[in-house]
Amino acid sequence: MDVIISNANSQPIYEQIFAQIKNNIISGRLKEGDALPSIRMLAKDLRISVITTKRAYDELERAGYIYTVAAKGCFVAEKNVELIREERLKEIEEHLKKVSELAVGCDLGDKEIFDMYVLLKKEG
Amino acid sequence: MTGLLLKDIYTVLKQMKFFVLVVIIMACLPGYSMLTFALVYSAMLPMTALAYDERSGWDKLAGTMPYSTMDIVLSKYALGYIMIAGATLISALAQGILAAVGVAKPVENVLMQIAGAVGIALFFEAVVLPLMIRFGVEKGRVIFIAIGAAIGVLIATAYKSIDSFQLPDGLNTTTLTVGVVLVLLVLNAISMLISVKSYEFKKG
């Protein structure tokens, strides 16, 4: 599993870890039942604070992506279809927001946008 | 405490070669004063150890180790006792050989003299160590020389009358020896307690 921390951007480190592990899970690189590195090992290998990795793992567990087995560690949870759908919906929403902003910029109406979409899908 | 003793022995090892030579020479020379000086010189070794400690700042490191103040102080006394014992053995052997060969005085006198010298050396250690711990090695050295000179004068005057030494009635050599031993033990114990208090005080 690759986790790359960037110090340059302003995103808090725990968010970066959360996002990267989450993407690894969603994309399938991390499969159900896979063991995650221990909080401490991840922190020490990445040379970041243990508190931060713990926070990221706590968030992942809260969001349902992983679960903890006492004295054994953290594992990837069953792919929760609902969760994934929700993620995808969020992404689509953001893309649509962007489209709407751009549309205002070049004066495109709703119907024209929809026509574009249908055309692209057909070519697809 | 073994660790501390080892550290002191390693530290003064260089000095010890010269020191052993001096002790052997002094111990082998006939005469009470040389013998005494040999033993008192060996009692000085803890002072050298203290000087090395001061120079290297060892006390700071010792504070981080699982040693009590008693351990640290006791190790210096123990070093002195070991050195005195070693020097006594060398002296006893040397003087014994000299006596057998006929150069020096007969054996019982020699034994008495050695015992006396040991007593003086122990007395020295008991007095000077707490002074050095309290005032530091430099100031302690000055006081040490002053006391040394005073004792030297005492020995010189006592030596003149030692041949005609008469024990008062009721006391014999055994009781006298036991008495002196007890006094020295108590003196050393008191000295150690004062040293511990001085060490703690300096920690301040």
Add this chain to the structure above:
Amino acid sequence: MDAIEIKGLCKSYKDFKLDNLDLVLPSGCIMGLVGENGAGKSTTIRLIMDAIKSDAGKVTVLGVDNKSPEFRMCKEDIGVVLDEAYFPEVLTPKNVNSVMQNTYKKWDEACFFDYMTRFSLPMTKPFKDYSRGMKMKLAIAVALSHDPKLLILDEATSGLDPMVRDEMLDIFNDFTRVETHSILLSSHIVSDLEKICDYIAFIHKGKLLFCEEKDVLLEKYGIIRLPKAEFEAVPPEAVKGKKVTNFGVEALILRDKVSGAFSPERPSIEDIILFTAKGGN
């Protein structure tokens, strides 16, 4: 059980006063103690080890009161590296090994020799022939070779070149892979602390100005640079410290008290320290 708990610690010297220090080092964490020379870091560490007497306050190390007779045995589990190595100069590492074997119950000779090899330190050279870097490496090797649970490092990396410092930081980082191991690391080289610490405690002129999670500090604050006129728009309660020059204002601000429009930059811990010391106005 916390590794170190300090409550109300006070110590006065002629021209310096450590004022009512409260500090906690949670178990399994690395805490960096920052401050300028003379701020009180070494004094604090000496007080923790009971090397000097406090005027007031209580210190508990690994669950043991440092004024109790049990603290002497507690030192078996504490590895200390001071700013200098303080070994008698004629001693060789071989001698040091014998001394330590007779000092610590859990002294591990193999572990010590291992470090000697790893640091390329000659076993039979007397201490006085060691360079500064070698002396500190020896001190660190000694501190790590009796299976301690707590490492206390007082300016242990100052005076070392960057490559050696990084090597030491790696060793300290590895030490805390075990969750019962903790480190208190004091330094005025803030960049070192930023690399491995979980908490940063800033002592300034005898007072603890803050003790916070390092990552929270980096998230909480931002740096903005603006012309003087524009800076007027920044709410004063957001400004933790500022620097005014002829060319503008540079300030450390609390991110959640200013609008995103100012686009604050990510600060370094050193920035946070410098600006906090300067004060709000």
